[in-house]
Amino acid sequence: MEVALLGFLFVVYLFVRYFVIDHDTPAEKDRLRFAEGIQLVQFHRYEEAFVYFNQVVKQCPKSSIAFAYRGKCHLRNGNPYSALFDLTVALSLDNTIPDSYLDKGIALFQLGQFGEAFKEFDKAVWYFRGQQPDAIRWRALARMQLDQYGPARNDLIRAIELGDENSAYLLKQPPFSNVIFS
Template sequence: MEVALIGFCFILYLTIRYFVIDHDTQADKDRLRFAHGIRLIHLHQYDEALVYFDKAVKTYPKSAIAFAYRAKCHLRNQNAHSALFDLTCALSFDNTIADAYLDKGIALFELNLYSEAFKEFDKAVWYFRGQQPDAIRWRALSRMKLEQYSQAQKDLIRAIELGDENSAYLLKQPPFSNVIYS
């Protein structure tokens, strides 16, 4: 009886430990691991962050987060091709990083690959659950390049509802400047 009780308690402990307490994803763990480099990006110290994430990619060659943040540095340095390479690697390791889809779309947009950029922005909007105005605005910009103006207008209005002032500015520009909104 005592052995069964101890066994039951042990199984209960393991269940709680692995399914309730320790449920961080690898991306969550990597965000903690690379907190210093992420802080550098938030402080707009992109050159230092690039050096940091170069080392991180070499040390952790299968870290989606390290590749994704190094790509952010490449984007800020206007190196879209390197950013695209890093984002492709990041998404091959973890295809649930919404920021990676957004950044990949931006890199493709900068390379004038609007149809491909739209697809990445659409994925970003989906992974952000439609609550990230930057992703919606970028999707609208790619739609404008693809001459899908009515859908772009709807995206811009949705981004404004989420508080995006850049989208409000875009709606005041042609081809939307003559449209009256209710």
């Protein structure tokens, strides 16, 4: 009887250990491993962060986070083609990173590919669950380039509701400043 009880408790322990406690995704684990480089990005030290993540990509070629942050560095350093490559690789390794969709959309927008940029911004808005004003504002900018001013206006209003001052500025500019929407 005690053996059966101990066996049952051991199975419960294993279940809790592997399915309840330790459920970090590879991306979450990589965020912890690469915290030093992520901090460089957060402090806008993109050159240093690029060197860091360039090395990490060589050591961990299957890390979506490494490619995503190297792509972010490329983007901030004015290299949208390289950013597009790295962000495409990052999304092929893990397609659930909202920042990668946003950054890929920005790179495409900078390259004048507004339709493709809109698709990436739309995915970013979806993965951020509509709570990230930057993604919504960028989607509005892409919509403006595609002559979709009504939906763009709605996006800007939603971004303003989330506290985005840049969207408030854009809404006061033409074509919105001269048009009365009902």
